[in-house]
Amino acid sequence: VQLVESGGGLVQPGGSLRLSCATSGFTFSSYAMSWVRQAPGKGLEWVSSINSGGGITSYADSVKGRFTFSRDNAKNTVYLQMNSLKPEDTAVYYCAAVRTFKVAVAAEYEYDYWGEGTLITVSS
Numbered sequence: 001v002q003l004v005e006s007g008g009g010l011v012q013p014g015g016s017l018r019l020s021c022a023t024s025g026f027t028f029s030s031y032a033m034s035w036v037r038q039a040p041g042k043g044l045e046w047v048s049s050i051n052s053g054g055g056i057t058s059y060a061d062s063v064k065g066r067f068t069f070s071r072d073n074a075k076n077t078v079y080l081q082m083n084s085l086k087p088e089d090t091a092v093y094y095c096a097a098v099r100t101f102k103v104a105v106a107a108e109y110e111y112d113y114w115g116e117g118t119l120i121t122v123s124s
Contacts, residue, residue, distance in 0.1 A: 001025035001113050003095050008118030011085055015122070019080040021095030021115055028076040029053075032101040034111065035069065035080050037091035037120075044106040047093070050078065051101045058103045063089075085122045092117040 007019040021033070035047040048059045048069040057069050068081040078095060096111035108114050 003097065003113055003115035005093060005095055005115045005118035008093065008120050010121045010123065012124050013085060013087060013122055015085050016081070016083045017085065017120060019082065019093055019095075019118060019120075021078045021080075023076045023078075023095075023097065023113075026097065026113065028097075029073040031097040031099060031112070033069075033071060033078045034096045034098065034102065034105070035078075035093055036096055036106050036108075037089075037093045038117075039088070039091040042091075044094075044108070045091070046104050046106040048080065049101060049103055049105075056101065060104070082120070085120075087122045090120060090122050092119050 002024045004022045032051050034049040037047050038044050050057045050069045054071045066084045071078040094117045095115045097113040098111045
């Protein structure tokens with residue numbers, strides 16, 4: 001099983017980035033997916049979740065209206081479009097897979113599969 005995040009980097013406040021998480025080794029279309037982040041020196045924070053079919057999404061209040069979570073089941077990939085980025089969005093972003101759609105769950109042990117993460121730095 002692999003979950004490989006990409007698209008991270010340095011961006012100025014107010015800018016945009018799109019993260020991707022390419023997966024393999026499991027039946028992607030049967031799994032809900034989540035993004036979880038960890039800011040420097042802080043704990044894990046749930047960001048967003050999407051159900052297996054892609055029709056249901058949920059967002060943390062801190063990113064609602066700025067981030068959009070989507071998935072392409074034909075490509076076994078999820079995306080996180082991040083707009084109006086703020087310095088407080090600086091973190092390592094992890095994608096995670098789980099059989100049951102979960103909201104506001106950040107702990108790695110709650111998920112079946114977990115990626116290696118990609119770093120987003122929002123700074124001028």
